[in-house]
Amino acid sequence: MKESAQDRLRRYNIKPSVQRMAVLDYLMTHYTHPTADTIFNALYPAIPTLSKATVYNTLNLLTEQGVIQMITIDEKNARFDARETPHLHFRCSACGEIFDFDLPPLQMEALKDYDITDIQVYCKGVCPTCQKKENNINN
């Protein structure tokens, strides 16, 4: 049985306000790496008093506390991800979609004295679907 957004906030000692639960719940049910704007637009109908500032405040708080990750693979907007296990992001330069992949643990002797709080691996290139499309265009 999956942990709820409320429980996850409690686990990090963050007061589960309506707005915080809504933002985190959206991320925990949409593993689409949304932007702050996307999250705001999705929640606004259900919470018409919601402010975009609150969405930004909440995302920053959750990121600082390590509840979620801020992804900077897209230079235009920050994206957010509620997955808790280290994983790899692949961003297709053709369609823009961001794919998740499990990541083998990277143990590096050279980093042993560094206190690592966050690991992010970004790959960029073309996904198989877009490769096929490109081939069709060129034939």
Next chain:
Amino acid sequence: MKESAQDRLRRYNIKPSVQRMAVLDYLMTHYTHPTADTIFNALYPAIPTLSKATVYNTLNLLTEQGVIQMITIDEKNARFDARETPHLHFRCSACGEIFDFDLPPLQMEALKDYDITDIQVYCKGVCPTCQKKENNINN
């Protein structure tokens, strides 16, 4: 003997204008992950007619052509890196410095059908020097 900025531009079939050589040469002699602004300020005295727009144009061109890498580990500004071998970036949350580490090749069966053009690995945390400082403050 090291390759010059001019030769590297030629290798990528990019016309080696004075401005492009200056930007790339700066990156090839300063592995400090500078921002566009830092590069502009460093080059401006020697090239007083240089425009910041040219620095941005050049950095974008070099990034698109794969001559350099754009690093987004710092959410505020893009940073740039002329290293050609895949490597890992560690950003200290205390002092802000970005350290380079060699990266073991990451071969992942799950990605075999993806056409990967760029791999970036970001680690965040506290470097040994800042860890010591933090301990001293707490004692």
Next chain:
DNA sequence: TACAAAATTGTAATCATTACAAATAAAGAA
């Protein structure tokens, strides 16, 4: 109910980056 602290809101400001049109430089042809 009253008070203090925390959270949310709306809006203005910030600031890195981009857009764009004008100016300049480079390349090619005759």
Next chain:
DNA sequence: TTCTTTATTTGTAATGATTACAATTTTGTA
């Protein structure tokens, strides 16, 4: 060379995501 075309650079205005901040609302507690 001189003319013509193309590529590059420049200065400045615009963009747009994010932040700052003061006012308002909500929450917790006595």
